[in-house]
Amino acid sequence: MLHNSPSPAASDTPQNSQDIALSLLDQGHNFLLGLLRPWNAYQVAIALGIFIIATILAWWLGPRFHEWIRNREGWPIWRKRVMLMVHRRLRLMIFVILTYVVVWALREITWPSRSYLLGGIGQLAFVWYIIATSTRLITNSFTRKMVRYVGWTWGTVSVLNMTDIMRSLLDSAAIQFGDTRISVWLLVQAAVTLAALLVSARLIAKTGADRLRRNEDLSPSVQVLAIKFIQVALYSTAFFLGLRSVGFDLTGLAVLSGAIGVGLGFGLQKVVSNLVSGIIILLDKSIKPGDVISLGDTFGWIEALGARYVSVVTRDGKEFLIPNEDLITGQVVNWSHSNDFVRLDLYFGTAYHDDPHTVREIAIKAALSVGRVLKDRKPVCHIVNFGNSSVDYILRFWIKDPRLGLTNIKGDVYLALWDAFSEHNISIPFPQTEVRLLPPEKVLSDK
Structure with missing residues (x-):
């Protein structure tokens, strides 16, 4: 499933991990000895002094810079985000600028070779700054940290000109399965490539989703469907391109995914049902x-x-x-499938001595006095029953904003009915029970 990666040539790089480790130790020993040289030690001291100055300047400028960003009312959101990213790494940015200024001054005043170490420190700080700032675009915290640490490590190795040795060391740590050779270097390549492609796919999907949501010609359902289709297509393409770029044979993956799919189909029936x-x-x-x-x-x-x-x-x-x-x-x-119109029904009763024609007119006017009740769809009121103690009515009215609630609008109309009936002396009866106490002689005479 994995194509064999070419092993380093014998004349260019060491052949086994022991030789590579010895070479790394030898380079580290030479690097420490170089630091002990007077002018190199001066450059390290200069770098420490620049770092202290950058810390003081960042401590002084940080709050003022942040307040200046907050006061930019007319700025778009993306520009404020960029400025906040700069603010978070203000000390490192100042250190990089001061270092390059000092390196330029040293090269103009003294021999260019005397600023080689300080220039390397500035280059390393610049690489770290670029990686720390650019990874802020990754929203997932775990992925952001992984990409940042890998980028810092590889950037440091590149600045120190140790990429060939590090690549050979990672490539030497490998496992052989027949004709397939899996090395740590191959896994690192796969992880970095997949991460870069997935992050790019996410940014493209987010941009496309924002544009689709702003398109008023598409219904909300079509927008959601299109966004999900774009996300699945981009992430799938990024995944397969990442595997292909590191030499992964997708033919074997297709057979394996088919076997796994049959097994998962029985255990994930509900999940698949919900997806469909x-x-x-x-x-x-x-x-x-x-x-x-x-x-x-x-x-x-x-x-x-x-x-x-x-x-x-x-x-x-x-x-x-x-x-x-x-x-x-x-x-x-x-309630709002084809339109937003909703009809609500209220039931109430009045006493038999109240004129039904007047009651109906008062009820309709009371409903129309409530703000959310539609005026173009006039409410209606009908008698539905002659009850034991009241004449029963139904009041029907329409609204166009069910999202604002149904119970509250019913309560408002009931309250309007109460006020209107009180104003016109319309009584709302309720069941009553009359208990009569007969005198004892009356009870005996009945017997």
Whole structure:
């Protein structure tokens, strides 16, 4: 599954890990001896002095620079983020600038070779600064740290001109499986390549998703479906390109993935069912973000459509994660599927001595006095029953904002009815029981 990577030539690099280790020790010994030379020691002292000055300047400039960024009201968000990235590494940036200034001055005043060590320190600090700043674009903290540490390590090795030896050392640590040879160097290549491709795919997917969400010609369901398709396509392409770039044979992977897929299919039936149900929901547009739905005792609006579940937020702030399969197989009431109009019914009763014609007119005017009740769809009021103690009515009215709640609008209309009936002396009866106490002689006479 992995193509054999060419081993280093015998004349260029050591042939085994022991020779490489001895070479590294020898170079380290020579490096320490070089530091003991007077002018090299002076350069190390100069670098320490520059670091102290950079620390003091960063301590003094940091709060002022941060306050200056906060006061830039007209700046776009991306520019503020770039400035904040610079602020977080202010000391290292100042150290790099001062180091290059001192190196330029030394090369102009003294021999250029005398600033070689200080120039190397400045180059190393510059590489570290670029890696630390650019990795801030990676949102995942674990991935960001891994890429940062690997980048710092490889940048340090490159500045010290030890890449060939390090590559040979990593390539010498390998495991052989028949014709397949897996080395640490190959694994490092695969990890770095995959990380770079996945980060690039994520940035492209995020940019495409933002543009799709701003496209008003596409419905919310089509936007979600297109975003998920782009994400799956980009991540899959990045994964397979990363494996291919390090010599991974995808033919063997196809056979292996088929066998694994059959085994996982039995254990992940619910997960696959939810994934397929999510695609069906997006295709038939039965629900979309922003719709107000009822499912059992859950009433709320759809916050987001996920690959496995739908996020429904209720009026009391609870967020229910409903599996997609439940929305396909269960009975769902979509209050805003084709339109946002919702009709609500209220039941009430008045006394028999109140004129029904007057009661109906007062009830309709009371409903229209509530702000959320639609005026173009006029409320209606009908008698539905002659009860034991009251004439029963139904009041029907329309609203166009179910997301703002149903119970509260019903309460407002009931309160308007109460005020209107009180103003016009319309009584709302309630069941009453009359108990009469008969005198004892009356009871005996009846017997």
